[in-house]
Amino acid sequence: MHGNFPGQFLDIAPFLAAKLDARVVFLTLSDNPQGINLPGVDCRRFERHREAGKETHHYLKSVEVAVLNGQAVVRQLLTLKSQGFVPDVVISHCGSGYAGYVKNIYPKCKLISYVEWYFTDQNSSLLSPDVSVDELMRLNAFNIPSQQESLQADVLVCPTHWQAGQFPVELQRKIQCIFDGVSPTLFPEGAYREPLEIVGRDCSSPVKIDPGALLLTYGTRGMEPLRGFPEFMRAASMAMQVFEDLQVIVYGADRI
Numbered sequence: 001m002h003g004n005f006p007g008q009f010l011d012i013a014p015f016l017a018a019k020l021d022a023r024v025v026f027l028t029l030s031d032n033p034q035g036i037n038l039p040g041v042d043c044r045r046f047e048r049h050r051e052a053g054k055e056t057h058h059y060l061k062s063v064e065v066a067v068l069n070g071q072a073v074v075r076q077l078l079t080l081k082s083q084g085f086v087p088d089v090v091i092s093h094c095g096s097g098y099a100g101y102v103k104n105i106y107p108k109c110k111l112i113s114y115v116e117w118y119f120t121d122q123n124s125s126l127l128s129p130d131v132s133v134d135e136l137m138r139l140n141a142f143n144i145p146s147q148q149e150s151l152q153a154d155v156l157v158c159p160t161h162w163q164a165g166q167f168p169v170e171l172q173r174k175i176q177c178i179f180d181g182v183s184p185t186l187f188p189e190g191a192y193r194e195p196l197e198i199v200g201r202d203c204s205s206p207v208k209i210d211p212g213a214l215l216l217t218y219g220t221r222g223m224e225p226l227r228g229f230p231e232f233m234r235a236a237s238m239a240m241q242v243f244e245d246l247q248v249i250v251y252g253a254d255r256i
Contacts, residue, residue, distance in 0.1 A: 001073060002093040005030035006038060008114060008180065009091065014039045025085065027076055027098070029069070044080075046072040059141040066097025066145035073098050077105045094153070097145045103152050113153040115175065117226075118166045119143055150174070198249060213247050220252035227252075 002009060005028040017024040017040030026043045049072070052064040087109050092099035094113040102111055117123075119139040124131050131139075150156055150167075156175040158164040164175045197206040209215060216236060223229040229252075236248045 001027045001090065001098040003029040003069070003096055003098065005032050005043065006036060007093055010036075010038070012091075013041045017041055022088075023085070025080065025087070027073055029072075044076055046076045048072050059138045062142050063144050066095075066100060066148075069097040070100035074101050074105060077102070081105060092149065092153075094149045094156070095142075095146045097149070099149050099152070100145060110155070111149075111153045112155045112157060113149050114157050115146065115150065115167065116159065116163060118146060118163075118168070118171075120166055123166055147171075198251075207249065209247060209249075214243055214245055216246055216248045218248075218250045218252070222255040223250065223252045224256045226256075 006013065006026065007028075009026070013024050013026055016022050017038075024041045026038065026041050027046055028043065029046065029048075031045060032043065046069075048065070048068040050068065052061040052068070056064050087106060089110045089112060090099060090102050090106070091112045092102070092114065094115045095117065099111060099113060102109065119142050121136055124136055124139050150171050153174065156171065157178050158167075158175050159178070159180045161177050164172060164177055167175065192211045195211065196209040198209065199206045216239060218229070218232045218236075220227045220229065232250075240246050240248065
């Protein structure tokens, strides 16, 4: 389960379907605008029946959205259950409430939750140099859906030890660090013999990259402190001073 599709599960979902001869169902909020097809995977969309109320305390808007997400997932799970689907394992992207009520429907399933971020006063200040007390209190409430799911989960999976170290000690005991990784076979040396043309959303003409070019890239959903963008820009500036022929391409949206 993931709000986006396919999220971190692009490879693992079809792998499990093929290698285990298992029935794999992917539940998502996304309407899959990219048209991605995962072989052997039954993709089903769930939808919140409404958004957080206007009168909801602003600390708790994310909590209410998480509850609404959990309800939407339950509606799909009840449909699946009526069709005889009883999962052995549920893998969920944690923090948005998707797996908040899974154990109410399937109490015997093993729940694996993929955790990424736990807000503390210290790491919140990394996102903005001027975090008010009010904002810290609001961010603290962001942890409530993660806490609920993490306590129910049988196993927590986290990409890096630093991220895992932000979680409370009681939850760290359940975390296994499995690095997401970068595939070194995706762009092997010598794979491209012709210039690459990269089309930008706001570019008047494509950017051309020669096969032998020295290239530094940054790819993200939003160019923001949470995703290390300021650090990348500082590092890119230093690298361009050392390597005069270095080309730098940033791919992402200017959003938070």
